Amino acid sequence: MNELLNVRNLKVIFPTERGIVRAVEGVDLHVKPGECIAIVGESGCGKSVTSLAMMKLLSSPPALMQADEMTFDGKNLLQLSEKQMLDIRGKDMSMIFQDALTALNPVMTIGRQLDEMFMRHTNMTRKEAMSASINALHLVGVPGPERRYFDYPHQLSGGMRQRVLIAMAFAIKPKLIIADEPTTALDVTIQAQVLDVLRKLQKENGTALILITHDLSVVAHMADRVYVMYCGKIVEHAPLRDLFTHPKHPYTQGLLSSVPHLSDESNRFVQIPDNVPSPLKKPSGCYFHTRCAYCTQECKERMPRLTDIGGDRMLRCHHPLGGE
């Protein structure tokens, strides 16, 4: 009962001219207040669609969404009207998008865009909203927030724009923030700064955070628990340390070893062979079998179930690494 967000059997499909794309196939996940979870996977595995579905931001048509349960903070999101969702979005749950330049309005100053948040969700006057916005910019480490308040998005650097988005997401102190690849478009040095800001604000405000990324090194820096997604299904779920020290799914292991290391001396980059299969033509059996080094006949024929393997871990694999 103490879960902030509870999603059971979430499915999203897109009917297209070339067939039905099953973007998300029965995802279960839950988030406790104040914790940071990560959803990891390659492009096209359905992680962004999952997050948009939880915010009810998928436009329908074309998307069709279905779930057995989707509760947030005691409210059943499935039954809320669009008008009620507008009150929740930004106030109780908000989102940080990947590309800050397209997420911000180019013809409005960033100050005005921040003001909008306060004026929509609280009873602040314009003047109060302005000082609140400047304070929010200050909290995310934008230098000279009084001057920056009057800047347009194009006048800021990529890292600064991402900070503005973070300021906007934290403005009303929501209970849950979904960050969709918040640092992918940034340089490594700026990435480190932005992640530090994000983590500091998350801890100070006790906000729950869903971090969506393809980069496990970002996850190692931030998350408490990790869900690994592949082709619309969760293939592994584990607490951070367990996942990183003893990955059980071959896909997780592949993702882990593909991160370039500074320390080891090998001269080749470890790769997962092939590409993510097209969502129109998913393979039979286990979706990962076409790229898996441990594939057997059973894997080609039967999709493994997501089973509880103890220690708060779930796994979808016939042949887990490191024994049963």
Place this chain on the structure above:
Amino acid sequence: MSDNNTLLRTENLCVWFPVRRALPFGQKRYVKAVDNVSITIKKGETFGLVGESGCGKSTLANTLLGMQKPTDGKVIFKGQDLNALSNKEFKEARRDMQMIFQDPFSSLDPRWDVYRLISEPMYIRGGYTKEQMEAEVLRLLHLVGLNEDDLHRYPSEFSGGQRQRIGIARAISLHPDFLVCDEPVSALDVSVHAQILNLLMELQQELNMTYLFISHNLAVVKDLCKNLCVMYLGQVMEAGDTQTIFHNPLHPYTRSLLSAVLSVNLDEKRERMVLNGDIPIPIDAPRGCRFCTRCPFASARCFQETPQLTPQGENHLVACHFPGIGMEK
């Protein structure tokens, strides 16, 4: 300096862009995108160029390929000064130098199929019959790990990694000696990085090419490059042998870049040095050391006097007044 092993070198290369003046009689100002850079790239090696966005990496690459005229200094490719060549000679020389772009989504024309994309350089060069061209495109497709089924598909049908393979096939279609890879993996998923980097390494061995590899992530460069050059605001901060720089980084900027690389090893303890602020706007770059505004160890001298690139041991150059300052040990 210029021996037979050198493929390309620059001599005090400067690229300055004039800034429009606020008043007609105001002082003329410049963005010094590349300022006094001298590098030497040897035949068959992979030369790494590292730095944040806005440090002049891409401008330098464009200048090396002759797409940007230098304000001062020379680019010498295979013993000839690129900017002294006639148009015809330049076109000849340019055939031997090609480029792989960062974003495989915008560098491929969405209305062209794979065959047309890859054959375009051959078409421009001329002298191929239709059969030759087709055979050549197929050979290139196999070389980069695609197959003939892909020949008449459009870029939108491919994933990011596959698109980058198409871009690579196009770049090597005229058998260049020199290939500039401008952040070839930073727009891709981490899991695809390895595929593309391994492909580039295989192709280099097979086709005997020289790479200039541009990146902002030192972890990617480490295994790929023999020599390395770290740039900041248009100037070289540290240069030399990759292994030496990784084991003994002497410039504070190099160390901050190293510490910014996140690791998947939860127990690894490394020096954390997160820089404050962004790279400054390079109009009227600061006097003294370019890095002084963000350097945690900057002292009065750093604001007054520009440090010169000075040798610190064999094949290791550092532009810092206090190399190795504040290092543990």
